[in-house]
Amino acid sequence: xxxxxxxxxxxxxxIIVGSGAGGGMASKILSEAxxxxxxxxxxxxxxxxxxxxxxxxxxxxxxxxxxxxxxxRPFGDFDAAIGGWDIEGEPYTRARGTSFDWFRxxxxxxxxxxxxxISLRFGPDDFKRASIDxxxxxxxxxxxxxxxxxxxxxxxxxxxxxxxxxxxxxxxxFLPPPKPRLHELYMMKGAKKVNIPVIPSRLSVxxxxxxxxxxxxxxxxxxxxxxxxxxxxxxxxxxxxPAMKKGKVDLFTNSxxxxxxxxxxxxATGVSFxxxxxxxxxxxxxxxxxxxxxxxxxxxxxxxxxxxSHPDGIGNSSGMVGRYLHDxxxxxxxxILPELMERERYNEDGVGGMxxxxxxxxxxxxxxxxxxxxxxxxxxxxxxxxxVGFSMDTMRKYLKDEFGNPSPNGGYGEGLKKDIKRIQGSxxxxxxxxESIPQYSNYCEIDPNVVDKYGIPxxxxxxxxxxxxxxxxxxxxxxxxxxxxxxxxxxxxxKPGPESKYGLATPGRIIHEVGTTRMGNDPATSVLNSNxxxxxxxNLFVVDAGPFVSQADKNPTWTILALSWRTSDYIVSxxxxxxx
Amino acid sequence: xxxxxxxxxxxxxxxxSGFLLTNCSPEEKQLTYSPQLSGGTKxxxxxxxxxxxxxxxxxxxLTEEEKKKLEVLVDIIIPADEKSPAATEVGxxxxxxxxxxxxxxYQTPMRGGLxxxxxxxxxxxxxxxxxxxxxxKLEIIEAIAWPERAEPENEGGxxxxxxxxxxxxxxxFTTEPGFKYLGYVGNTPNIWDGVPDHxxxxxxxxxxxxxxxxxxxxxxxxxxAQWDDEGNIxxxx
Numbered sequence: 171x172x173x174x175x176x177x178x179x180x181x182x183x184x185i186i187v188g189s190g191a192g193g194g195m196a197s198k199i200l201s202e203a204x205x206x207x208x209x210x211x212x213x214x215x216x217x218x219x220x221x222x223x224x225x226x227x228x229x230x231x232x233x234x235x236x237x238x239x240x241x242x243r244p245f246g247d248f249d250a251a252i253g254g255w256d257i258e259g260e261p262y263t264r265a266r267g268t269s270f271d272w273f274r275x276x277x278x279x280x281x282x283x284x285x286x287x288i289s290l291r292f293g294p295d296d297f298k299r300a301s302i303d304x305x306x307x308x309x310x311x312x313x314x315x316x317x318x319x320x321x322x323x324x325x326x327x328x329x330x331x332x333x334x335x336x337x338x339x340x341x342x343x344f345l346p347p348p349k350p351r352l353h354e355l356y357m358m359k360g361a362k363k364v365n366i367p368v369i370p371s372r373l374s375v376x377x378x379x380x381x382x383x384x385x386x387x388x389x390x391x392x393x394x395x396x397x398x399x400x401x402x403x404x405x406x407x408x409x410x411x412p413a414m415k416k417g418k419v420d421l422f423t424n425s426x427x428x429x430x431x432x433x434x435x436x437x438a439t440g441v442s443f444x445x446x447x448x449x450x451x452x453x454x455x456x457x458x459x460x461x462x463x464x465x466x467x468x469x470x471x472x473x474x475x476x477x478x479s480h481p482d483g484i485g486n487s488s489g490m491v492g493r494y495l496h497d498x499x500x501x502x503x504x505x506i507l508p509e510l511m512e513r514e515r516y517n518e519d520g521v522g523g524m525x526x527x528x529x530x531x532x533x534x535x536x537x538x539x540x541x542x543x544x545x546x547x548x549x550x551x552x553x554x555x556x557x558v559g560f561s562m563d564t565m566r567k568y569l570k571d572e573f574g575n576p577s578p579n580g581g582y583g584e585g586l587k588k589d590i591k592r593i594q595g596s597x598x599x600x601x602x603x604x605e606s607i608p609q610y611s612n613y614c615e616i617d618p619n620v621v622d623k624y625g626i627p628x629x630x631x632x633x634x635x636x637x638x639x640x641x642x643x644x645x646x647x648x649x650x651x652x653x654x655x656x657x658x659x660x661x662x663x664x665k666p667g668p669e670s671k672y673g674l675a676t677p678g679r680i681i682h683e684v685g686t687t688r689m690g691n692d693p694a695t696s697v698l699n700s701n702x703x704x705x706x707x708x709n710l711f712v713v714d715a716g717p718f719v720s721q722a723d724k725n726p727t728w729t730i731l732a733l734s735w736r737t738s739d740y741i742v743s744x745x746x747x748x749x750x
Numbered sequence: 751x752x753x754x755x756x757x758x759x760x761x762x763x764x765x766x767s768g769f770l771l772t773n774c775s776p777e778e779k780q781l782t783y784s785p786q787l788s789g790g791t792k793x794x795x796x797x798x799x800x801x802x803x804x805x806x807x808x809x810x811x812l813t814e815e816e817k818k819k820l821e822v823l824v825d826i827i828i829p830a831d832e833k834s835p836a837a838t839e840v841g842x843x844x845x846x847x848x849x850x851x852x853x854x855x856y857q858t859p860m861r862g863g864l865x866x867x868x869x870x871x872x873x874x875x876x877x878x879x880x881x882x883x884x885x886x887k888l889e890i891i892e893a894i895a896w897p898e899r900a901e902p903e904n905e906g907g908x909x910x911x912x913x914x915x916x917x918x919x920x921x922x923f924t925t926e927p928g929f930k931y932l933g934y935v936g937n938t939p940n941i942w943d944g945v946p947d948h949x950x951x952x953x954x955x956x957x958x959x960x961x962x963x964x965x966x967x968x969x970x971x972x973x974x975a976q977w978d979d980e981g982n983i984x985x986x987x
Contacts, residue, residue, distance in 0.1 A: 214796070225793040227937060230924035233791040234803065234848045237924070242799055247791050258798070325977070332964045333981065343981045346966035349944030355955045370961060377966045378975045378983075386971050388939035514949060515933035520942045553937050554929065559919025563897050563912040580896045580908075582827045582915065587834075590919055591932050 182208045182420070184741070185441050185456040187427045187471065190280030191727050192713035192734040193462030194405030194413075199738035200460075201417030205745070208454055209410060210422045210443055212463075213252060213276030216283065216406055218396035225250060226395040230555045238556035244273075246555065250396035250404075251275045251284035259623035263630040270495075270614075270631035271678040272466060278423065279406030280464065281681065282727070283396040286523050287373040287403060288546070289329040290724035291320045291732075293338030299605075299720050303540050305638075306608045309719040310691045310700035313340065319732035327403045327731070328380040331372035339529045345377045347525065348389075351518055353549035353598040354526045356507060360657025361528065366649065368547075371527040374403035374728075383412065391552060393522025402522065403727075425452075426624050429475040429484075430459050430710060436479030438710045444624040458709045458741055458750060461687075462734065465716040466495070466614050469686035470629050472697075473616045485704035485712075490697045491687055492615050494608040495633065496721055498682040499543060500675035501643045501666075503650035504599035505659030506568050510549075511596045518551040518595075530604075530723045539641035541605035542723040545649070549598025559590045568660060569593055598659065602646035605723040606639045608685050612677070633677040643674035682726050687716035702737040709750045713737050811850040811857060817843055819864050819879055820914075826891055827918040834931045837922050845921035856913070863910025870907065941968045 183205035186193045193209060201207045217223055225248035230236040233247040241256060243249045253275040262272055275281045294313040300306050317340070324343035331344035347370035350358065358368045375393060376386045384407070385399030393402045400407040413419050424446040431439045431453065440455035461468040469492045475484040485491055523546075530542030567576045569589050577589060617630035647665050654661055666673035690696025693705035702717045704710040713734035715726045722729075744750045790803025812820070824837035824846075837843075850856050867879040867890060875886050882890075894900060894907035895915075922928045944965070950956065957965070967985075976984045 216794075218794075221793075223794045228793055229926070229929075229937065231926060232793070234807065234845075235791070235852050236845065236920065238849075238852070240799070240802070240852075242796065242802075248793065250794070252794075252796055321981075324981075328975070330966070332961060341981060343977045344983065345975055346964065346970070346983065346985075347961075348942050349957060349965045352945045352949065352953065352955075355945065355950075355953070358958070359955075370964065378971055378973060380975050389942040390937060390939065392937075509953060515935055516946055516949070517936045517938070517940050517942075518945075519936040519940070551934065551936070554923050554932060554934055556920055556924060558923045558928075558932075560916045562915060562919065563908075578896055579898055580912070580915070582891060582895050584829055584831055586915070586919075587828050587831070587931070590923065594932050594934075 181440075181455040181457075182206045183456060183745070184208070184458045184460055185210060185454055186460045186462055186713075187441060188212075188280060188461070188463035188467070188714065189278045189410050189421070190275075190405050190462060190464065190714065191282050191730045192715075193460070194279065194282070194409030195731050195734035196460050196462060196713045196738045197419055198409045198413040199735055200741060201413045201419045203742040204417075205742070206418040207413075208420045208422060208456065210425050210427055210441060210454070211278055212426050212446075213278065213423065215421070215423050216250075216252075216277045216279055216396070217411065218250065218283070218404075218407065219398045219400065223396075224398055226392050226398050227390060228395075230553070236556040245284065245394065248392075248395050249284050250394060251281060252277045260628075261620060261622060262628050263617045263620055265630055265632040268632045268634050269676050270633040271676055272629070272631070272683070273678070273681045274464070274467070278410060278421070279396075279404045282403065282405040284394045285727060286546075286725070287375055287393050288523065288527075288725040289372050289374040289403070289728045290529075290544075291340045291342060292316070292722045292724055292729050293336075293340055295338045296720065296722035296724070299541070303534065305540050306720050307690070307695075310689055316729070316732045316736065319735045320728065322735060323728060323731045325380070327374055327408055328376045329372055329374045329728075330370070330377050332370040334369055336529065342372075344372070345380075347371065348377060348521055350525045351520055351550050352513075353507070353510060354524070354547055356509070356657040356659070357547045357598065357600070357653060358526060360653045360655070360659070363656040364652045366528055366653060367531050368526050368528050371524045373521060373523055375521045375523075376401045384408070387521055389517075389519055389521060391519035391522050422454075426626065427463065427471055428624070428626050429471060430461075432475070432477045432479060432484065432707070434479065436477070436707060438484065438707055444626070446624075449624070458711065458745070460711045460713055460737075460741070461716075462713040464714050465683050465686045465718075466629055468712055468714055468716050469614055470616070472687065474627055480706070484707055485687065485697050485710060487706040488694055488697060490695060493610050493613045494685040494688050494719075495612050495614055495631075495683060496606045496608045496685050497677050498680040498721060498723075498725075499604040499606050499635075499639045499642055500601060500680040501646040501650075501673040502599060502601040503647060503654065503665075504597060504662045505654040505657075506565070506593075506597050506662055507657065507659040508568070508596070509658055510598070511569060512592045513551065513595050515551065519553070520550075524548060537645065539645065540607060540638045541642065543602040543604025543642060543646060544723050545653075546601045546603060547598070548600065549595075551595035554594070558594075562586060562590065565593060565662075597662070598654075598657075600650055600653065602643070602650070603680060603682075603723070603725070604639075604642050604646070605721055607636060608688075608720055609636065614686060631678075635671060635674060635677065640671045640674055643672040647672055682715075682721060684715035684718035684721045684726055687712045688719050689717045690719065701740040702733060703740070711737055711741060806848060806851045809851055810847070812843075812847050815880070816861070816864050817847070819867065820846060822880070822887065823914060824918045824921075826888070827915055828922045835927050837918055840922060840925040840927055842918055842921040846917050849917060856917075859910060859913055863907070863914070866907055866910060941971065943968050
């Protein structure tokens, strides 16, 4: 909780708002170019190698709630994401009849501390979707523009995977992938029977060292708790903190940016922020402002940055800020596999996440929905935590009793105790994560009636899925049943039907929200140009997932990193040319 | 070996030499029978989180009588056997007390369910639950422990017992003796080199031929990664 009060006279070359993937990468590239950089972060500092910050390798009995989720850590008491869906004093609202859930992390590194490390490049088709299916819009850049940056990100940060030669799943500079776990072998078997490919996953986890500053994975399966050996990617451990050691980077923590300040000509002059420590407002000046606060938070800052030259908010002369907000689709299914009951025990933790996955493998021309999805697999003998031993009132029947008959559900006593042990590690499942169609009518805006506890107007979300996403979720569930049953599993739960949009997750729930400050060549229909520079303010840039024109059936982080690097190179070159 | 030394080894890649680490020193290795509740969750807590845990830990929800009932019930659900302790011995009632405050939604079903046991005892045996003899207590449990066999009029008791079974089991198996009983052996630095051979055989699996040379080999974990221009990782041997 340190807060240094900087004199308002002090000026930086660049102010970066946010320290997640985009902000962290920008802090590294810009400071290495010799620029002075201030990073403004709404949460506190965080370093998982410090024992006071460490949640990795803790056992459930080190938590009075045995690792169950809380309002502040909904993914579990040891999860390295401080914030959640509902932050005290920082509300957001939803327009009537629409839904959106917004996950925020208030800490150095943002959501990169707990994310799934699934590090997929967008493919050539992912930048040109409108040309392929007529829906949405093409990006103003293509795969070839980003490829050199993806290559550099692979080498700088590290990602394991296998070279496959698929057109739209470009290969990179991969570290060796880990061998599959037992439940993953069953999934591979089930998928093979129905001709669905399963390949080694691509995660930013170091199976071999890439430099002398970071350790290698020691297979605790807890990447979501942030790694004390820095063996997985998070922005604080791999980008921001190293940049602070090397270059002129000042970090301002616990600082909520209220707006981008401007001069009479409309140029950005810096930011105004509220210190959470003394609840006072401070101003910092800079030649360039870079927003990396997350797609929705950056849009919020821009919409709140109103001035004579930017009456609708900075960067918003097109009225597009907040528009085309879109998240990945999501649906999940679970089963229980008799062959995995009463398993022999061994350490099956592995890396933090799946060892295998299925990239999108079908042709949408033959389907009744427009875009694809990938499949993530889960299961295994992971560390028991809050929830272990639950549901024996519905699950015990899958265990055979001593006479080979299904055990009665429920019960108590030594028999129950034994059956909880027998069933341990026999459930498995999968999650589909897919591409939605960006819509002008799905957006976030400023709610005129509500402010947060810092007095900053909050976002109101307007979001509805279309038939494309709903039909995709239906297809996911058909696929899940095929794979699970062919793997030999008994399906658990019921297949969701149209009344629940086929189990399609609420918008925002997959935490891949993008598109709110999209790039484009036409200043009338986009916020940023192809260099992520605001059309109407040439010293304002966005480096989070806001610039995405479409989200692809991939996870956004690797593209945020590549784009932020590219944007940072452009900023350096424009400053050198004295264009900004 | 302490944690700092572990870390040093992780950084220097000494794990690659096949030197396996243990997570704790032998004197730390005694089983934690009653998990430490005081002080709240360890590691990386914000001030807000510390205050929440302190507040919850300072409050009391269960009455002494409710606790006594729970002590009987949790040991019926998870009793001791030759090799493992009973639920009360590993602090399951304290865990339930904490969860009542952490998830307030549990409070009314728990309080009401424990009262229901008394009503059932009164109606059938003329005594409240704690005053019943063991066989009478078990008769009540039998009436609510088996969801598919239970009489419709005991539906509420079944729901209560399902909740209590969940909390008791989870409270038990998230302790060190619970881990030992389940046979969980992870959460310790190690090198994953695939499913052990004999288990692969038992399940009839072989690794896909195309990936056999692609997968990570333990012995190369110490080497700094290098690639050729086509992105092929350069591997020795």
